[in-house]
Structures are given as C-alpha cells and as structure tokens.
Amino acid sequence: MDLLRLAGVPGVGKSTVAWAIAQQLAADGVRLGYVDIDQLGMCYPGPDGDTDRWQLKETALALIAARFAVAGAERLIVSGVADPAEALSGNGHPTVALWLDADEATRRERLAPRGWTSAQLENALAVGSRETRDAYASWARIPTDGHSVEETAATVLARWGAGVAEAAPARTVEAASGRVIWLTGPRCAGASMVGWEIASARWEKGERTGFIDAAQLGFRWNIDHEVGAGNVAALHRLFSGAGARTTIVAAPFEIAPSDVRAAFPGADVLFVRLHADASTTRDRVRRRVGGDGPRVIGDDLIGASREVVEGVVATAMRQRQEPLREGEVLVETTGSTVAEVAALIVAHLAG
Template sequence: MSTDPLPLLWLHGPPGVGASSVGWEVFSRLGRDGVTTAFADGDRLGLCYPVPDGDTLPLRARALAALWPNLRAAGARGVVMSGVLDGREELDLYAKLLPDAQLMPCRLRVPPEVLRARYLSWGWRPDLAEAAVADALADDDDLGGTCLDLGELGVTEAARLVCEQAVTWDASPADPPAAHWPGASPATEPIIWFSGPTAVGRSTVTRGVFSQLVLPGVPVAYVDVKQLCAVRPAPADPRPLVARNLATLWECYRDAGARVLMVSGGPDSDQDVAAYLAYLPEATPMVFRLHASREALAERVEARGRGTGPKEPGDELHGLDADSLAAVAARAAAEAARMEQADMGDIRIETTGRSVYQTVVEIIQRLSD
C-alpha cells in the first residue's frame, strides 16, 4: 500500500452553500471517469452521543483518521469530504491525526440571494433568514487552499468547476490494488441494523430511533452504510469494505463511550448478514426489516424524486423522470417481495399506512422487550 500523501479535498462553506451535494457529484464524476475516489460527509462522522467533552470536532477527526487506512487499502487516489470547517484549529487537528494526508481546503461561495432562497426553502422563519445570511457571509476565515465562487451554477456545473480548479491529484484511471485490510478490534456489542427495500425509509427510521435513544441519554452511535462504502468505482463485492469500516468506526465510537450502534442500510438477505459476520466474527447483529406495500413504495419513490423529505447527499432518485421513477418503484417492490418470501431478518416491521413516528415507537418498544 502506497505511503505517498493521500489528498483530502475538503469542500466547506456556510450551510446552504451546497458543499454536500457538490462534493457527492465531484466524487461520482471522478468515479465515473475511473479514478478510484472516496467520499466522506463530515456531518455524518462522529454521530455519537453523549458527545465526548461536549465537542464533536475531535471525534469527527478521529473517526476519519480511523477509516483512512481502509480507504487507502481500497485504492483511493483521493478523498472528497464535505462539511463545515470550523477554523484553523480544526484544520490543524486533521493535519496532526492524518500525517499522510495532503489537506486541500476548498471554500465554496454563492451569492446572498441564493443562500437566502435556500434557507427559506428549508422552512426557516422568514424573519431569521436575513440574520442567517449575514452570519454566513461574515464567516469567511482565510484557511488557505482554493476559493470558488459558484454563482448560480447547478450541482453538475459546480462539480465540473471544482474538478477543474481544485482536483490537483492524478485523475487518470488506474487498476485498483488488491485490498490488504488493516486490523481492527472486533465489535462485541450487539449491532441494531435496519434493512429493507429501496425507498422504504431506512435512514429516516434509523435517525428517528437514534434520536429517541439520545433523548434519555443512552450512549448510542449512528452509521449509514452508504457512507461506509463510499468508494467509486465501487468494489465488485462491497461487503468486506463495509464490514472493515463498520468495525473500525464502532471501535472508535466505543472508545468514546457508545454502547449501542444503529446502522442504516446494509444486509439485503440473510446471506449478506453471514458475509458481513465473516469480517465481524464477534458481532451479534439484530436485523430489523422494514416492509411496505407496492403502493406505499411507489408513493415514497415518487416523493424522493420530487425532492421532498430530508436531503441526502447522493440521493440517486432526486430529479429522475417519471419513467425512471416507475422503474425504481418496480425494483423496490421486487426487493420487498424477495425479502418477504425469504422472511429475511430477525424482526419484521410493517410501515405501510404508518407515520415515521409510529414506526419508531414500535421499534423502541421492541427494543425494550
């Protein structure tokens, strides 16, 4: 495995600047071009409560540093990360914990009217929008690296500009190396894993359960499998990378005090569970399978296509045309039928005709039994 510095392109700026969406598109664009690239959403690292010492920034940095050898082993030529960069002190912390990384901060800017429109589209109180825009424009520390004015560019064009101006590593395709996974202590505590077909609401439900456990002070961590295998071109079998990253992050979060791990996405069959356990020999996952009817799945696919609900980096349904969404809905229904026939998972949760809150309440009750 190479010991040359691995570039970390950190797209940052105020909320609403589009760093997550643009970062995912940069990552996807490089992957489509055959350049093995990893993606990390800074806002999704360090989701562990109670927060150690009340500060998520050190844990977020430690989490990325723990994953770094795995990303190298997967053949990454560079890592794209999005998220707020909280000043020089945080940048120095990453430099300390990632001595073999080439830190490349890239500040993104958009006009005030674009920020204002995005804030208002989120349902923020109109009277707070102006103050939020003013705060965002005032937060303009010079952290070096590249600064790009995106103007009113869409995500695709903004990503093209970032690739042209900020991606300075070798962007030519290369044969992926054979992965030699670094060691990680096995996770021995139970893992609560949420599975189900496309668009059933795994991420939304998992976050809901996570938040309900956080409120009474349960020491809990949250991981989304999509973030665990954000390497493109994707490995032929992503399960080894997912399992290694999961074990690595869980060790990091356990050291921070977490005793419950919530995982969104992942095993699509009991055979998948067995494949993950080959790399997590001490783990004892409890798999909740979320189910929905064909009609409910079609409604949720269509809603995702319209962009309603939480905005997720890399949501591949957003913006699809009607025919493409219908094809996704048909695939989701087939996935649900296959899982149903196989009676996949440990506990089946019906979500048809139920709110997310009702589903979360049932799961909390099941966990309490």
C-alpha cells in the same frame, strides 16, 4: 491516495461541488471514494471535551480514509463542515484543503429550498458569516458567488491538481463495542426514517447513541472492493469508544447479514427488516421524487421519471418476496407511522 477537503458554511455549495467533481473523475476512470464528513459524526450527546464533535469527526475521517486507501482508491473527496477556528487535523494522507465562500445573499438563496424556519435560516446565516470571517488562515479560499457548479468544480480541480500538502500522521483510537441495531429492507421501506426516530428519542433522553446511514459511507467508483459494511463497523467502534452504548444503522437491502457479521465479529447485532406494500412504496418514492424528506447527497430519486419510480417499486417488491435472511426480524410498515414502527422495534429490544 491523496485527499481533497471541501469545507465552508451552509449554502456555499460544498457538497454539490464535491459530488460534481466525483462524477467527473469517476467518468475519467479514476479509482475514487467520496464521503461527507457530517455523516461521520452523528453521535449525540457529543463526547466529553468534544461536545461539538470536531475531534470525533476528524478521527473518524482518518479511519475511513485508511479503509478507502486499502480498497485501492487513488483519490478521496471529503465535503462538509470543519472547525473554522483550528488548523486542519491530519488524516494520514496528503491533503488539499479548500474553503468555499459565498456572501450572505447567495447563501440565503441557496438555503431557501431546504424548508428551514425563518429563525433557523437567520441563525445559520449569522453563524456562517461569523465563521467565514474567522476561518483559520491555513484554509485556501475559493469564492462561489456568481459561478456555476461546473465553474467552481473546474477551479477546485485545478487547485487540487496543482500539488498536495504534506501528509500528517493519522490518529488512532481505542474502541469498545456496543450494541448495533441494523435496519434494512427494500428501498423506501423506511429504514432511515425509523432509525432516525429511534436515535432522536434516545438523544432527547441524553443517552449517547450513534446513527449511521450505511449508503452514505459506501460511495466508490472504479473500485471493486466493497467498503460500506467495513466503514460502518469502523465508525461504530469509534462511537462505542466515545461512550455510545448503541449504534443505529440504516442500510441498503443489498448488504447481507453475513457481510455484517464478518465486519462486526463478536458484536451484538439486531437485524430488523422493514417491508412495505407496493402502494405504500410507490407513494413514498413519489414523495421523494418531489423533494419530501431530508436531502442527502447522491439521492437519485429527486426529480426522477415515472419509469424510474416504477423500477424502484418493482425491485422493492421482488426483494420483499425474498425469504428472511438468518437473524432478521420482520416488521411490516404498511399502514403505520414512523413513530409506531419505531415503537414496535423499541418494544422488541426491551423484550
């Protein structure tokens, strides 16, 4: 398996271009995986000596890349930030590393829809300009100004296909096992929002805690072997080894508790299943269609049709009727705020 790293500062288009390349290769029948490295480092406060979590994310990538290779992937695409001041760490696989560039005006235009405050935007632009200027020389640069996503994707593919770098040894990590809070339920029941609320409260108290969006670790095409639960387990072990006593996971309903237990042998896992009624689910889906909430790669609800909305609601209602699976604790979210649902779960943990 060989690997493509697309890095750069916010607004250069790294995730958008990476996803476009993934879709193209998948259509061509390539056995392929995709991950955004930012999803591999949500463990706060950062480990001692690695407060920015650069090393944590690179180690996590080596672990996840190894799992994709075992699953049969021929290629793995990785987008996301990288330490601009250091040479790229080895991940155990031949890697081509490309740094996407864009001037400040282009980045400002692309970042505007994210809804950041003026101060957040200006800070991101200033830091981005500095990191772009000082990025380590080993990164090959590709400008994206004035180019469509398709044009940049074609340029990247040509560079990737031109040859791969020498493979470097992957790092290993000795990991412990902390508690796992596994939040699941039908789509738009609120697992991600509630999980983030619980994690954020712990971070504010300085309690080292991991957060994992399981769906973001399971992107694969033309590969029969499921990788999501195993990737989550590998990342959880890494977070635990870094001192996180709890890892909070937001996961699709389709990952059954039995699969989780197989991936987390002997771990202390609390399974929480969230439900919402049809009206609440429909409202949440429609808000997602309109762009409400955090934007994550692969979100097929952005701009979705009415038919898609009703299909999601129908599936959610069918899943809502399924009996609780072994070990699941039911929490109804209809009529409650995210904070209220999070408080219920925290109270259950305390009890």
